[in-house]
Every structure is written in structure tokens, then in C-alpha cells.
Amino acid sequence: MSQKTMLLSATLSNGYGVQGQAWRAPENHRSNFTDIDAQVKLAQAAERGKFAFLFAPDFPGAGEELASQAPVSTLDPIVTLSVLAHQTTRVGFIATGSTTFNEAYNLARQFKALDVLSRGRVGWNAVTTSAPNAVANYGERVRPREQRYERAHEMIQIVQALWGSWGEDAWVHDVETGQFLDMDQIQPINLGGKHVASRGPLAIPPSEQGQPVIASAGGGEYGLGLAGRYASVAVGSSTYDFDVTRREREMYRSAVRQAGREADELKYFTGFMPVMGATVEEAIGKRMQMDEHLAPQRVPVLGLMLGLSLDASQADEPLSAAQLERARANPNDPRSARALEIARQGWTPREILAHGVIDYAPSPVGPPEAIADYLQEAFEAGIADGFWLQQATYAVADEFVDEVVPILQRRGLYHRDYRGATLREHLGVPRQYGQDPRLN
Amino acid sequence: MSQKTMLLSATLSNGYGVQGQAWRAPENHRSNFTDIDAQVKLAQAAERGKFAFLFAPDFPGAGEELASQAPVSTLDPIVTLSVLAHQTTRVGFIATGSTTFNEAYNLARQFKALDVLSRGRVGWNAVTTSAPNAVANYGERVRPREQRYERAHEMIQIVQALWGSWGEDAWVHDVETGQFLDMDQIQPINLGGKHVASRGPLAIPPSEQGQPVIASAGGGEYGLGLAGRYASVAVGSSTYDFDVTRREREMYRSAVRQAGREADELKYFTGFMPVMGATVEEAIGKRMQMDEHLAPQRVPVLGLMLGLSLDASQADEPLSAAQLERARANPNDPRSARALEIARQGWTPREILAHGVIDYAPSPVGPPEAIADYLQEAFEAGIADGFWLQQATYAVADEFVDEVVPILQRRGLYHRDYRGATLREHLGVPRQYGQDPRLN
Known part of the structure; x- marks a missing residue:
């Protein structure tokens, strides 16, 4: 540097x-x-x-x-x-x-x-x-x-x-x-x-x-x-x-x-x-509140990033073991790998989105x-x-x-x-x- | 109105x-x-x-x-x-x-x-x-x-x-x-x-x-x-x-x-x-100080307005009786009549100019x-x-x-x-x- x-x-x-x-x-x-x-x-x-x-x-x-x-x-x-x-x-x-x-x-x-x-x-x-x-x-x-x-x-x-x-x-x-x-x-x-x-x-x-x-x-x-x-x-x-x-x-x-x-x-x-909060949970909680009305239309986009077919009705259910098995990160979209990594931690689609995975810029999440x-x-x-x-x-x-x-x-x-x-x-x-x- | x-x-x-x-x-x-x-x-x-x-x-x-x-x-x-x-x-x-x-x-x-x-x-x-x-x-x-x-x-x-x-x-x-x-x-x-x-x-x-x-x-x-x-x-x-x-x-x-x-x-x-001062004399005095370096080139312009031939050497002498006799206001320039009126009060060319007679706008002179x-x-x-x-x-x-x-x-x-x-x-x-x- x-x-x-x-x-x-x-x-x-x-x-x-x-x-x-x-x-x-x-x-x-x-x-x-x-x-x-x-x-x-x-x-x-x-x-x-x-x-x-x-x-x-x-x-x-x-x-x-x-x-x-x-x-x-x-x-x-x-x-x-x-x-x-x-x-x-x-x-x-x-x-x-x-x-x-x-x-x-x-x-x-x-x-x-x-x-x-x-x-x-x-x-x-x-x-x-x-x-x-x-x-x-x-x-x-x-x-x-x-x-x-x-x-x-x-x-x-x-x-x-x-x-x-x-x-x-x-x-x-x-x-x-x-x-x-x-x-x-x-x-x-x-x-x-x-x-x-x-x-x-x-x-x-x-x-x-x-x-x-x-x-x-x-x-x-x-x-x-x-x-x-x-x-x-x-x-x-x-x-x-x-x-x-x-x-x-x-x-x-x-x-x-x-x-x-x-x-x-x-x-x-x-x-x-950044998605900030005292804990990761608080950070994504604040973000979910703001994105409440955006999430439904974004769940299918998240699906595309993961190679899955997802719709708004699944926003609040963690991905099933079968879904996680089928999921593939798109190698041409660097956001995909991160979305998959977070999905594997057990978060719901709405919570994955609140990690900022499809935003314009990398979104570190959590406390300072x-x-x-x-x-x-x-x-x-x-x-x-x-x-x-x-x-x-x-x-x-x-x-x-x-x-x-x-x-x-x-x-x-x-x-x-x-x-x-x-x-x-x-x-x-x-x-x-x-x-x-x-x-x- | x-x-x-x-x-x-x-x-x-x-x-x-x-x-x-x-x-x-x-x-x-x-x-x-x-x-x-x-x-x-x-x-x-x-x-x-x-x-x-x-x-x-x-x-x-x-x-x-x-x-x-x-x-x-x-x-x-x-x-x-x-x-x-x-x-x-x-x-x-x-x-x-x-x-x-x-x-x-x-x-x-x-x-x-x-x-x-x-x-x-x-x-x-x-x-x-x-x-x-x-x-x-x-x-x-x-x-x-x-x-x-x-x-x-x-x-x-x-x-x-x-x-x-x-x-x-x-x-x-x-x-x-x-x-x-x-x-x-x-x-x-x-x-x-x-x-x-x-x-x-x-x-x-x-x-x-x-x-x-x-x-x-x-x-x-x-x-x-x-x-x-x-x-x-x-x-x-x-x-x-x-x-x-x-x-x-x-x-x-x-x-x-x-x-x-x-x-x-x-x-x-x-x-x-406006040209302001406690008295007319003080007002034009302040103005003369600011215009000091401008006055010499403006005296001939004042002359033209009065129908006289004036140069910088006359800046500090009141117009003579003969000059005042010959002076004529230019009817096509409304500033001229005012310049003549002030000249007749006995002011010098520099002082007449300090009344603002050739400025962009009417210049009332004196106390508030x-x-x-x-x-x-x-x-x-x-x-x-x-x-x-x-x-x-x-x-x-x-x-x-x-x-x-x-x-x-x-x-x-x-x-x-x-x-x-x-x-x-x-x-x-x-x-x-x-x-x-x-x-x-």
C-alpha cells in the first residue's frame, strides 16, 4: 500500500x-x-x-x-x-x-x-x-x-x-x-x-x-x-x-x-x-424493518442468486436441507457466494436479504x-x-x-x-x- | 401610485x-x-x-x-x-x-x-x-x-x-x-x-x-x-x-x-x-477621497457635459465667472442640468464630480x-x-x-x-x- x-x-x-x-x-x-x-x-x-x-x-x-x-x-x-x-x-x-x-x-x-x-x-x-x-x-x-x-x-x-x-x-x-x-x-x-x-x-x-x-x-x-x-x-x-x-x-x-x-x-x-447494531441480530432486525416492503419483491432475486426458485411466501422460513443441497453460487456474481454462506447459517430469506447481500456495495453486518x-x-x-x-x-x-x-x-x-x-x-x-x- | x-x-x-x-x-x-x-x-x-x-x-x-x-x-x-x-x-x-x-x-x-x-x-x-x-x-x-x-x-x-x-x-x-x-x-x-x-x-x-x-x-x-x-x-x-x-x-x-x-x-x-455624510461637505469629502484617482480622467468628461473644455489641471479651481457664463447643459443628458446647477453653487470640478453627477444613478448628497x-x-x-x-x-x-x-x-x-x-x-x-x- x-x-x-x-x-x-x-x-x-x-x-x-x-x-x-x-x-x-x-x-x-x-x-x-x-x-x-x-x-x-x-x-x-x-x-x-x-x-x-x-x-x-x-x-x-x-x-x-x-x-x-x-x-x-x-x-x-x-x-x-x-x-x-x-x-x-x-x-x-x-x-x-x-x-x-x-x-x-x-x-x-x-x-x-x-x-x-x-x-x-x-x-x-x-x-x-x-x-x-x-x-x-x-x-x-x-x-x-x-x-x-x-x-x-x-x-x-x-x-x-x-x-x-x-x-x-x-x-x-x-x-x-x-x-x-x-x-x-x-x-x-x-x-x-x-x-x-x-x-x-x-x-x-x-x-x-x-x-x-x-x-x-x-x-x-x-x-x-x-x-x-x-x-x-x-x-x-x-x-x-x-x-x-x-x-x-x-x-x-x-x-x-x-x-x-x-x-x-x-x-x-x-x-x-454497513448494517450496524449491537449484535448481528439487532443489526439485521433494524434493516428488516426498513426493508419490510422491499423484501417480498427481492426474495425471487435472491432465489436466482442461489440457483433456487423462491417466492415471497417463503420470506420467513429458513431454507430446507434439500434447498441448501441444491443451492449453487453464481460464479459471475460475487454477491452470490456471500448469500449462500449466510443461507447456510440458517437465516430466513428475509434475514439473508437484511445482510445486504443484494445491495450496491459490500455490507458488513453487526457491532462496530x-x-x-x-x-x-x-x-x-x-x-x-x-x-x-x-x-x-x-x-x-x-x-x-x-x-x-x-x-x-x-x-x-x-x-x-x-x-x-x-x-x-x-x-x-x-x-x-x-x-x-x-x-x- | x-x-x-x-x-x-x-x-x-x-x-x-x-x-x-x-x-x-x-x-x-x-x-x-x-x-x-x-x-x-x-x-x-x-x-x-x-x-x-x-x-x-x-x-x-x-x-x-x-x-x-x-x-x-x-x-x-x-x-x-x-x-x-x-x-x-x-x-x-x-x-x-x-x-x-x-x-x-x-x-x-x-x-x-x-x-x-x-x-x-x-x-x-x-x-x-x-x-x-x-x-x-x-x-x-x-x-x-x-x-x-x-x-x-x-x-x-x-x-x-x-x-x-x-x-x-x-x-x-x-x-x-x-x-x-x-x-x-x-x-x-x-x-x-x-x-x-x-x-x-x-x-x-x-x-x-x-x-x-x-x-x-x-x-x-x-x-x-x-x-x-x-x-x-x-x-x-x-x-x-x-x-x-x-x-x-x-x-x-x-x-x-x-x-x-x-x-x-x-x-x-x-x-x-447616495453620497452620505453629516453635511454636504463631509459627504463629498468622503467621496473625493475614494474618487481621488478617478477625478483627473473625469474632469474632461464633466467639461463635455457643461459644454466647456476642462482638463485635469483645473480639478481644484471653481469655474470662473466667464466659464459659468459660457456653460450650457446638454438637453439630451439629464445629468448635465444637475452638474450645471452644482457648478453654479461654486464647487470645484473635483467637488462637482463628488456629487455623483456622472455616476450610473441619481446621487442625492448630504445628511440622512x-x-x-x-x-x-x-x-x-x-x-x-x-x-x-x-x-x-x-x-x-x-x-x-x-x-x-x-x-x-x-x-x-x-x-x-x-x-x-x-x-x-x-x-x-x-x-x-x-x-x-x-x-x-
């Missing part, structure tokens, strides 16, 4: 949590979606836990899922993070922004303004947009991947050039002589590609970290190419299989080296979704020590530089910070305080201003 | 003030441009003064003027106003946003998120962008006025339709039944014009005022057409000539009626730029009573529904609120408290959600 202690981050979403039914959890007020105080409380928890950043996924669209689920994103990432940046002093923020459906100048301006407001604690998760119900909101059709990534490269290069267009020492503001700026250091960028163009300059001075960090969550060949060139943070896949995750981290590091940078200039994060054990094992296996907490409900962030973080600190796996003041310092990545001169 | 008391607003700009040299004023810290606290202090002053709103002009570009002047705008209006909305409870905010260089969906989302965050205190000043050094930042060429306004109409209609696409009672969030939204009330808008299109819906519920107010600062035939159809606030010209301003107000009211709305649904604001007298006279002459304070430096806002507002209140010209909680209530304009059904 390139460092001795792990990094941590958490999810900024809709004020409830990443689980689709989180808005129904008793600890959430049902109006948290529009209540900035819920977001402020999360940011303060992350800061108390010395997290490197809150990560705000974003999806500029909505579909039929809203009949029963809250939108996955905050009302708007820039609006929300502006308030959170003002209400905190140390934790970083990475906001998702589309490279497909933004004007480069507007995006550059908002992210740099936010970086200045936060005194250097901001990152931009640069993603292409291809989901049809997002694309339609911009009156467009889905573009081929190659075109989307061509535009994404242009966007990042032009945005970074705009960020660097106000020279680091340009702001003379000499009251005596009346010179506000040294105009020799305020230069147009005059960049134009096939999809994006801007003249500049952008009239915003450097932040304490120079300019925002770039993050990437794309994956695939094109995504690796993008991350390799520009990203300081990669938010990778989240699987139960340490080998899969470790290989992905290596692919990112190799892409970074191919672009002429040092591998450690990118920090790889993988997700986890069990969660810490999982992170220690994963970190020592070298699967990631940092772990991204996907809290089923926002309350899990507080529980995690207050109960798991101290264990990680006692074990020497996690820092007791921030080493610096900026997101770049939290991550241990180099300062950058304007475009990276090593790229061409 | 349509109401018995006047409305007030002030300018949110760069943290220093609207005067180009304000960054050099001793009461400004030189880093106010990047210090959100300077903006928070202004918002708190406006709220203490029961102002209807802070008005944030915006210009997405920069030029050679930055050698000696601060950028006119805040770092970014959405970022700044998000913090100010969170730090206040009553004052409204109107942010400028380009109809030419924004995606309709992104703009609709950010303004509605800000409106929800502020609990219904936000307006959008919808302007077209034509300045070459702004247009170039978007890799474009300047479009003809007709095309720009065609796009502006489409933008406003589509943005308002997106705002209305989450029905007012759609948010069921019933924990028992698990229904988050009533999907019958969440409808795509499927609007597309020649320039802008969006499918929607936008997943943001109504604010306390429904949706943001539209403001217009365009002027001209096209601008009047836009304001007449959509605007609740018009920020008009600022001249010394009451007749000119009153006629402009009438033109706006007539445009509103032509669009099928009631004239009082639009409030007309005109600017003023003199400023209140000007506003009373202007309001009773029926020139405007509200007055827009263009504070030379941010400190003027505090002085105005603490010294002039109480006089206006004692005279019964200004409210002692807000009548409601939302910007629409402050303005006395009707609620609107989605597009105005009276328009077609």
Missing part, C-alpha cells in the same frame, strides 16, 4: 440515505429532502469523523421510481454544497457535474467559486451523461460513448485552463498604486475543440489548494483513460470480491502511469454499506468491531486507498463516526486528525493550477 | 461596492471579493432594513478594466446566494442568469433549489447576453437581438414549465403506504422551441412562494415585451429626470396590461446612489434627511414602486439602513416590518406555479 492509514468518505444524497426506502425510516423526518439541516448534520458528522470528503452522486433526471423512492440526488449539488462548505471548516466535498450538459465556463466558474468559498476543499466528479431520461431533459438524444468521452476530455481541459487563467500571483490589489490585477497574469485561454470552446479568462483567484480536484467514477476503457489523465480520486466498483477490487485499483494506477503521472497521484475508493474488522481486512488486502460509506440512512453516518472510527483509530488504521486544511492535503495529492503541464 | 409605501433593494456585487475604486476604500478589506462574510454582512443589513431583495447583476466575462477595478459581479451568484439564503430568514434575492448561455434544465434546477432553500425568497433576473467578451467565453458569436429574445422567451417558458412539473400536492410521502409521490402530478413538459427543449419533469417540490419570481432589466422594445409577459420586477433606467423615469414605468405597466395581466403585478424599481427627502420627492412624484440602492461601498448600505430607513419609516413612506415571509409577499405580487395560464 502507498500509505499506512486509510481514507474515508460518505455519500451526500437526498437527506434520507442511499437505500430506496430510507425516507420511511423512523429516524428520518419525511421532509429531509428539502431540509438543508439534514445535510448540514451529515457534513458535521463527516467532519467529526475526519473524513476526506462527502461524495455527491448526481442524476439530472427522474422516472417512475419516484412513486415509492426519493430522488437519489440532493436538490442541486452546487446549492447544497455552498451551504455545507460555509457550515464546515475541514471536510472536503466532491460534487458530480456532467461533462455532456454544461457550459464549460459556467461549470468552471461555479466549481472554482465553491473552491474559494470552502478555502480549497472541493472536487469535481466529471461524468458523461447517457441515461435517456436525463438526456431528454436537455432536448437531446443519447450520444455514442466515443463522442461523449471526446467532449469530456475537452471539457476537463478547458475547465482546468479557465481555472488557471487568473495567475496565482495576479491579485496585486495594491491600494496605494491602484493596481487591482497584474493583467500580464490574467490571460485568455482561447481553447476550442470539436464540442467545447471558451476564450476566458475566468475572473476568480486561486483557492488555498489552487483549484478543485478532479474525480472520476466512470469505469470502462474510456473512463480509465479519463481518470488516468486528470483524476486525483477514482470512485470504483464495490464488490465482495477483494481480488476484483484490487485488480480494478491496479488498472487505475496503471492508467495514471500511462498518462505520465505517478500512480499515487490518484486515490482509489471503494464502497461499503465487525465493521472495523471488515475495513481492516479490506485495507490490509490492498483493495483501496479509501472507503466510501454508503449509509443506508443518514443516521448510519453518525453511528459509524461515533462507534467505528474510534476503533480504526485505536488500531492505527486511521488518522486521529486532518493533516492539512485542503482536500488535496487530505488526499495527499499534489497541488495543480491550470492544466497539467505533463499532459499533451 | 399603486401602494402607499415604497419598496427598497440594494446591490449585491463584488464585496466592495458598485464604484469601480471601492476596493481601495479604507472601510473595505482588500480581500472582500473572496470573503463571503462581507456578503453575509450586506445581506444582514438589507434584512435589518426590511429590504424586499438584494439584486445581483452579473457579467460572465472580464476585460482590461480589471487592471484597476474589481470584477462587477460576485464570484458566482448561485454559490453566493446559497450561503446568504441560509444566513438570513426574510430578505429576498434576485440573481441574474443568462437566457443565452445556460441549459434550461440546469438553470431551472438551481433557481428552484435556491427558492426551496430560502423558503420562497428568490427571483431570476432573466437577461440575454450580447457583450462580445462574455459571448466569447461560450465559444460563440454575438447573436442578433431578435434571435436572442426568441431564445429568452423559450427559456423562460420552459423553465417555468419545469418549475410547475412537480404538482403542488404531489409530495404524498406517506410512510404507512410507502407512496413517495403521486406520479399523476409529476408530469413531463415535453416542450421544445427553435432554440431550447426539455422533457422534464424536474424533481423539486414547490417552495413557500411556489416558484421564483421573474425579473427583467432589459429595456427597449424586446425587453418590454419580455417583462410584460413574465416579470414581477423590472429594474429600469436610473436618471435624474423624474419625467423620463415615470414614462418608463408607464411603458412597463402598459406592456404588462398588453400581455393580459394587471399592471400592479409588476413592480418597477429605479436606482439611486437629504437622502430621505430625495426618495420622498421621487416616490411622491410617482416615478417608481421601489428604489434600488447602488451603494458606492458596502458600508453605505449599513449607513443607509441605520440612518435613512428610520426617517422614511417615521414619515410613513416605508414599512416598519415585512408583511410576509416570501419575496412574492414582500413585492405584493400574486402566487404563480408553472407557466402563467393567461399567456399563450
Whole structure:
């Protein structure tokens, strides 16, 4: 590993949590979606836990899922993070922004303004947009991947050039002589590609970290190419299989080296979704309560994962010896082996599901020590530089910070305080201003 | 007049003030441009003064003027106003946003998120962008006025339709039944014009005022057409000539009626730029200090206004009897008559300039009573529904609120408290959600 202690981050979403039914959890007020105080409380928890950043996924669209689920994103990432940046002093923020459906100048301006407001604690998760119900909101059709990534490269290069267009020492503001700026250091960028163009300059001075960090969550060949060139943070896949995750981290590091940078200039994060309680029984009990209405439709999915035909009527009966005999883990789905392992412990399908076996990320289950054990094992296996907490409900962030973080600190796996003041310092990545001169 | 008391607003700009040299004023810290606290202090002053709103002009570009002047705008209006909305409870905010260089969906989302965050205190000043050094930042060429306004109409209609696409009672969030939204009330808008299109819906519920107010600062035939159809606030010209301003107000009211709305649904604001001090001498003394480096280049301009040839060497000598004899006010420039009137009082050119005679807006000069007298006279002459304070430096806002507002209140010209909680209530304009059904 390139460092001795792990990094941590958490999810900024809709004020409830990443689980689709989180808005129904008793600890959430049902109006948290529009209540900035819920977001402020999360940011303060992350800061108390010395997290490197809150990560705000974003999806500029909505579909039929809203009949029963809250939108996955905050009302708007820039609006929300502006308030959170003002209400905190140390934790970083990475906001998702589309490279497909933004004007480069507007995006550059908002992210740099936010970086200045936060005194250097901001990152931009640069993603292409291809989901049809997002694309339609911009009156467009889905573009081929190659075109989307061509535009994404242009966007990042032009945005970074705009960020660097106000020279680091340009702001003379000499009251005596009346010179506000040294105009020799305020230069147009005059960049134009096939999809994006801007003249500049952008009239915003450097932040304490120079300019925002770039993050990437794309994956695939094109995504690796993008991350390799520009990203300081990669938010990778989240699987139960340490080998899969470790290989992905290596692919990112190799892409970074191919672009002429040092591998450690990118920090790889993988997700986890703890199910916490004083005991395993209490943890899955809480989770079953929240998933009560989801379980019936999920039992058949669990059946498929185990190679069995299961329906909702069997939700509360442990699998029979005959069923366990027939059950097979799907080798192409790393969640399957874990589901089978838990089934063999004698849990009912509803209880197996409450272990989080079909969720988006690995779900360690149980008391704080069990969660810490999982992170220690994963970190020592070298699967990631940092772990991204996907809290089923926002309350899990507080529980995690207050109960798991101290264990990680006692074990020497996690820092007791921030080493610096900026997101770049939290991550241990180099300062950058304007475009990276090593790229061409 | 349509109401018995006047409305007030002030300018949110760069943290220093609207005067180009304000960054050099001793009461400004030189880093106010990047210090959100300077903006928070202004918002708190406006709220203490029961102002209807802070008005944030915006210009997405920069030029050679930055050698000696601060950028006119805040770092970014959405970022700044998000913090100010969170730090206040009553004052409204109107942010400028380009109809030419924004995606309709992104703009609709950010303004509605800000409106929800502020609990219904936000307006959008919808302007077209034509300045070459702004247009170039978007890799474009300047479009003809007709095309720009065609796009502006489409933008406003589509943005308002997106705002209305989450029905007012759609948010069921019933924990028992698990229904988050009533999907019958969440409808795509499927609007597309020649320039802008969006499918929607936008997943943001109504604010306390429904949706943001539209403001217009365009002027001209096209601008009047836009304001007449959509605007609740018009920020008009600022001249010394009451007749000119009153006629402009009438033109706006007539445009509103032509669009099928009631004239009082639009409030007309005109600017003023007070020069305050315990006496006239102290007021212009403070102003001369700030304008010290500007005066030499402005003396010849003053000469042109008076029909005289003046140069910087004459800055500190009162005009001679012969000069006063020859001086003529330019009938096409309402500032000229006032400059001549002040010259005849025996002031030097530098002192005449310190009366604000060539500034952007009428400049009443002197103690608080003199400023209140000007506003009373202007309001009773029926020139405007509200007055827009263009504070030379941010400190003027505090002085105005603490010294002039109480006089206006004692005279019964200004409210002692807000009548409601939302910007629409402050303005006395009707609620609107989605597009105005009276328009077609």
C-alpha cells in the first residue's frame, strides 16, 4: 500500500440515505429532502469523523421510481454544497457535474467559486451523461460513448485552463498604486475543440489548494483513460470480491502511469454499506424493518442468486436441507457466494436479504468491531486507498463516526486528525493550477 | 401610485461596492471579493432594513478594466446566494442568469433549489447576453437581438414549465403506504422551441412562494415585451429626470396590461446612489477621497457635459465667472442640468464630480434627511414602486439602513416590518406555479 492509514468518505444524497426506502425510516423526518439541516448534520458528522470528503452522486433526471423512492440526488449539488462548505471548516466535498450538459465556463466558474468559498476543499466528479431520461431533459438524444468521452476530455481541459487563467500571483490589489490585477497574469485561454470552446479568462483567484480536484467514477476503457489523465480520486466498483477490487485499483494506477503521472497521484475508493447494531441480530432486525416492503419483491432475486426458485411466501422460513443441497453460487456474481454462506447459517430469506447481500456495495453486518474488522481486512488486502460509506440512512453516518472510527483509530488504521486544511492535503495529492503541464 | 409605501433593494456585487475604486476604500478589506462574510454582512443589513431583495447583476466575462477595478459581479451568484439564503430568514434575492448561455434544465434546477432553500425568497433576473467578451467565453458569436429574445422567451417558458412539473400536492410521502409521490402530478413538459427543449419533469417540490419570481432589466422594445409577459420586477433606467423615469414605468405597466395581466403585478424599481455624510461637505469629502484617482480622467468628461473644455489641471479651481457664463447643459443628458446647477453653487470640478453627477444613478448628497427627502420627492412624484440602492461601498448600505430607513419609516413612506415571509409577499405580487395560464 502507498500509505499506512486509510481514507474515508460518505455519500451526500437526498437527506434520507442511499437505500430506496430510507425516507420511511423512523429516524428520518419525511421532509429531509428539502431540509438543508439534514445535510448540514451529515457534513458535521463527516467532519467529526475526519473524513476526506462527502461524495455527491448526481442524476439530472427522474422516472417512475419516484412513486415509492426519493430522488437519489440532493436538490442541486452546487446549492447544497455552498451551504455545507460555509457550515464546515475541514471536510472536503466532491460534487458530480456532467461533462455532456454544461457550459464549460459556467461549470468552471461555479466549481472554482465553491473552491474559494470552502478555502480549497472541493472536487469535481466529471461524468458523461447517457441515461435517456436525463438526456431528454436537455432536448437531446443519447450520444455514442466515443463522442461523449471526446467532449469530456475537452471539457476537463478547458475547465482546468479557465481555472488557471487568473495567475496565482495576479491579485496585486495594491491600494496605494491602484493596481487591482497584474493583467500580464490574467490571460485568455482561447481553447476550442470539436464540442467545447471558451476564450476566458475566468475572473476568480486561486483557492488555498489552487483549484478543485478532479474525480472520476466512470469505469470502462474510456473512463480509465479519463481518470488516468486528470483524476486525483477514482470512485470504483464495490464488490465482495477483494481480488476484483484490487485488480480494478491496479488498472487505475496503471492508467495514471500511462498518462505520465505517478500512480499515487490518484486515490482509489471503494464502497461499503454497513448494517450496524449491537449484535448481528439487532443489526439485521433494524434493516428488516426498513426493508419490510422491499423484501417480498427481492426474495425471487435472491432465489436466482442461489440457483433456487423462491417466492415471497417463503420470506420467513429458513431454507430446507434439500434447498441448501441444491443451492449453487453464481460464479459471475460475487454477491452470490456471500448469500449462500449466510443461507447456510440458517437465516430466513428475509434475514439473508437484511445482510445486504443484494445491495450496491459490500455490507458488513453487526457491532462496530465487525465493521472495523471488515475495513481492516479490506485495507490490509490492498483493495483501496479509501472507503466510501454508503449509509443506508443518514443516521448510519453518525453511528459509524461515533462507534467505528474510534476503533480504526485505536488500531492505527486511521488518522486521529486532518493533516492539512485542503482536500488535496487530505488526499495527499499534489497541488495543480491550470492544466497539467505533463499532459499533451 | 399603486401602494402607499415604497419598496427598497440594494446591490449585491463584488464585496466592495458598485464604484469601480471601492476596493481601495479604507472601510473595505482588500480581500472582500473572496470573503463571503462581507456578503453575509450586506445581506444582514438589507434584512435589518426590511429590504424586499438584494439584486445581483452579473457579467460572465472580464476585460482590461480589471487592471484597476474589481470584477462587477460576485464570484458566482448561485454559490453566493446559497450561503446568504441560509444566513438570513426574510430578505429576498434576485440573481441574474443568462437566457443565452445556460441549459434550461440546469438553470431551472438551481433557481428552484435556491427558492426551496430560502423558503420562497428568490427571483431570476432573466437577461440575454450580447457583450462580445462574455459571448466569447461560450465559444460563440454575438447573436442578433431578435434571435436572442426568441431564445429568452423559450427559456423562460420552459423553465417555468419545469418549475410547475412537480404538482403542488404531489409530495404524498406517506410512510404507512410507502407512496413517495403521486406520479399523476409529476408530469413531463415535453416542450421544445427553435432554440431550447426539455422533457422534464424536474424533481423539486414547490417552495413557500411556489416558484421564483421573474425579473427583467432589459429595456427597449424586446425587453418590454419580455417583462410584460413574465416579470414581477423590472429594474429600469436610473436618471435624474423624474419625467423620463415615470414614462418608463408607464411603458412597463402598459406592456404588462398588453400581455393580459394587471399592471400592479409588476413592480418597477429605479436606482439611486447616495453620497452620505453629516453635511454636504463631509459627504463629498468622503467621496473625493475614494474618487481621488478617478477625478483627473473625469474632469474632461464633466467639461463635455457643461459644454466647456476642462482638463485635469483645473480639478481644484471653481469655474470662473466667464466659464459659468459660457456653460450650457446638454438637453439630451439629464445629468448635465444637475452638474450645471452644482457648478453654479461654486464647487470645484473635483467637488462637482463628488456629487455623483456622472455616476450610473441619481446621487442625492448630504445628511440622512437629504437622502430621505430625495426618495420622498421621487416616490411622491410617482416615478417608481421601489428604489434600488447602488451603494458606492458596502458600508453605505449599513449607513443607509441605520440612518435613512428610520426617517422614511417615521414619515410613513416605508414599512416598519415585512408583511410576509416570501419575496412574492414582500413585492405584493400574486402566487404563480408553472407557466402563467393567461399567456399563450
